[in-house]
Amino acid sequence: MRDDGGGKPDGAVVRDALGVGIAVGLSGFAFGVTSAGSGLTLLQTCALSLLVFTGASQFALVGALAAGGSPFTAAAGAFFLGVRNAFYGLRLSQLLALPRAVRPFAAQWVIDETAAVSLAQPTRRGARIGFVVTGLSLYLLWNLTTLLGALGAEAIGDTDAWGLDAAGPAVFLALLAPMLRAGTERTVAGLAVLLGLGLLPVLPAGVPVLVAALAAPAVLWARGRGSASRGDAPEGDR
């Protein structure tokens, strides 16, 4: 984490950052269409991208509202998905060493993609360039394509016929896939799927996802007990 040489050239960092910013930024179109298709107005859809700006939470919120969830259970699900950003922020604040006055402005850009690009850089300079370029390109493009998607949803008409209702789960799957390398993660995912689907018909909309989140502490607890009784290290995955 030094400012001296040995890192990638600035141009290479900018290219990587723009690649991520543009690819993910364009998928704001899918969010705009999904949100408008779920019955949110143009203003509500754009407000979500401008103010919330963390894709999975936005998709979760409109999905829960469309399914008839109460505003508070819908917001709770979206909030819990956003909690991971606090942990990105913790890593980034050490890595970027931002002045205190800048932090409230930088905070809105603390998301999966900026963290992924910044944490991949070997130097502080590279991390800062990566954070700013990814954050700026993604924020601008995400909001622009959200607007276009929401406007386009009317023109497209029945968004289901165009298969756009599959965009939300595909985005979730793409975010989830890289996290599923270890056995514990797969167990948590499997249990969460069972809980989420099993409880769907019997609990009010939005609540099954919150219950499914309990798969995380449950599996951690079970593995902790199992490894304690066998006497191996708690991190012995696989």
Next chain:
Amino acid sequence: MNIWIAIGVTAVGCYAVKLAGLLVPAGALERPVVRRLAALLPVALLAALTAQQTFSDGQALVLDARAAGVAAAAVALVLRAPFLLVVASAVVVTAGVRALGG
């Protein structure tokens, strides 16, 4: 009105956790159990959401064209396709299956 309440609560909550991460002194969230849980919570939520949005219609469980689309996205992910292509494959396959009357 309900929707604006949900938007407001979500916006404030999501911004607060982003800022908290930047402001909290390192160490406060460094306990191994807390870090482990923070890494696993998104896994549980994303898995449950993916399953629900693929297999549900309101409160009913259904198997329709979306399952084919999400399966296509999974194949694209295994083939290491870029993010946009993964999402596009889900949309195109779902639309295709519906067009064929699936």
